[in-house]
Amino acid sequence: MGRETSVAVAYDCLFPYSTGGGERQYRAQADELGRKGFDVEYLTAAQWDGPAPTEERFRIVELTGRLSLYSDGGVRRIPAALRYAGALFGALARRRRRYTAVIVSGLPIFNVFAARLALLGSGTRVVVDYLEVWHRRQWVEYSGTVTGTIAWLLQRAAVAVTPLATCHSQLTAARLRREGLRRPPVVSPGLINAAVDVPPPSSAAAPPYVLYVGRHIPDKRVEVLPAAVAVARESVPDLRLVILGTGPSSATIRAEVERVGGEDWTRFPGFVSETELSDLLHGAVCLANPSRREGYGLVVVEANAHGTPVVLVEHEGNASTELIDPGVNGIVSPTTRPDDLARAIRDVIDGGDDLRRTSRAWYDAAVETRTIRRTVEGVLSALPLPTPATVKTKEESP
Template sequence: MDTIGIPSRHVLFLNWRDTTNPEGGGSEVYIERIAAELVAVGHRVTLFCAAHGAAAASGTTESGVRVLRRGTRMTVYLRAALTCIAGRFGLGPLSRRRLGRPDLVVDVCNGVPFFAPLYAGRPVIALVHHVHREQWPVVFGPWMARLGWWIESWLAVRLYRGCRYVTVSEASRAELTTLGVTAERIDVVPNGTPPVIGPAWPRTPHPSLLVLGRLVPHKRVEIALRTVAELARELPELELVVAGQGWWEEPLRELCALLGITDQVRFAGFVSEEEKHALLCSAWLALAPSLKEGWGLTIVEAAARSTPTVAFRYAGGVAEAMVDTRTGLLVDDEEEFTAVVRELLGDDVRRKAMGEAALVHAARFTWAATGARFARLVARATAATG
């Protein structure tokens, strides 16, 4: 028996990436923090994800989560199915690697699911951070966008009709219900707040902005760049740091040159946890121009460093990651985005008050509480498996 009085289980997470992947983001942080909390209360946890050049094919994290990396971004789904089938029936070398037969499979659906109910032979939880309705046409061409949306909005809903769902915000829960998932089958388990690392760095002496996250089209870093271009005439010392990496970096650099703001924008690339916290401390404001987020982990990370954020009201769970007008500001369009950034940069008193309120708000969300909620879901889902 574990520390919360329930039997120890083997939980298998199927996710297309892990946090060591160069394209990993907030959803990967969520999975691995949940997994770590499950290990802490006595469960055995395996994460199956795509292989990549930055990490070995298998290993164990410091928190005790076993990670298996197989296949590519596209083939990881097939490799997961083959590995699960081999483990289920004790077949071949995959079985000798002791994946075995898990008690529960958590199928992380990042637009495309792993279709685990077809082969798992065990209870399956579908974990959906958010619905990708808006992202499909931004990232892919028309044909692939239509196919992806059909898989997510029609096929997956029917395939997982006997499964429970987990999502990270009430906004995502509401969106899932519009696809036909009944609200009673959806549990909301929000993110925790990552621990603060390093000293409390002072704010920069000049106006400064920070965008933190993967560099992909739907994060819409272009809006932050156009905001800097608009404000640069009145704030010549204004600086924007873009922290993160991704395949969309070169178009963003080209836009900087076109806008004439190359000297005011610094692309920091991948940053360590210590560097990230130094940036979060020193920035006057964090910007989250993303088209859609299930939660908005970077908003809470900034809040934990008393840094308010500007984001879009319609972008899903961001409205729950902050308290509008108290810990940051939500806007409806790009013109308003630029206007409120200008306003907050010029109002030291209001900006500081928002930062202080943001710090209090961030403290409400802990990974321990989040992990305990997920552990209860594991207990319920596996109760019939003995």
């Protein structure tokens, strides 16, 4: 294929070899671009032993060996981010006239500078996808006063040199504009992977359980769930709590389970297979995610696909609340206080099968419009970039 149909996606992680919302999103975008006929390369770091795996719709290009991305405290490590950005710069400099467009993640922020410098003057279109945009206070809380302030200034500089930005919530779009983005961002309609088959909704499992899915880091605030479930158990005595994942906050979470006497009704399966995750999502009485920081909230959509309502917590950095239609597919608690969260959990339990049906109906409506396919089409239109079928027709014309 020629340059007009060659596209790269650049991110240091790749699902399923690494797990997370960003990993799922960028893989799905690469799949969709390949499905549309583009020649796609996924520029990433090794997350496997041996040769890079083979994928059906895109090629994996291994830029670096395995990276230690996070510190013991769950913070992105600067050396790993710099190593990947340096490798990305080198790879794009060598391929500067290979691609018609490069979609690069804006996190870590060094990726933006690497892509812009390597492709300067090449004619390759650069799209920066912002999973999140933080204000200064968030950066300082995450990395400390000095490092956080520097990171915030680098973020502002990256936003200033971004030719085309994409994001996935109105929260992030507003923050991009505040940070100095010169051109309105392309706000995606959603990140649903419509190719995933999900069973029809059914009643919650018995005994009922609240489910958490994700990493254990301070921003997720998983440690507030045991006390909330303990309060909810006063009116729902057989209620259980299942906490998936692990991370630097795991010890704090387990200590909180012990503090509220929840050892008998709490399980910690760790990370599970996709099949087991699907089964747990399908049977949960609700998915609870008390996070204060979400750029989109793909797990909300995944839960609703199973007919499982979601309990979230209101916070200025939590864009996933944009996905909730209260009383239809979930509830947004005003705070993480045990009484507030317990009330939200009891509300979804009281909603019963009717709430499960409306949660699935919300998903069925969203899957028609809020998909990865629509997001990719929006990016292609904004560039603008012809599809391979259009290029082929043009080439075949006399």
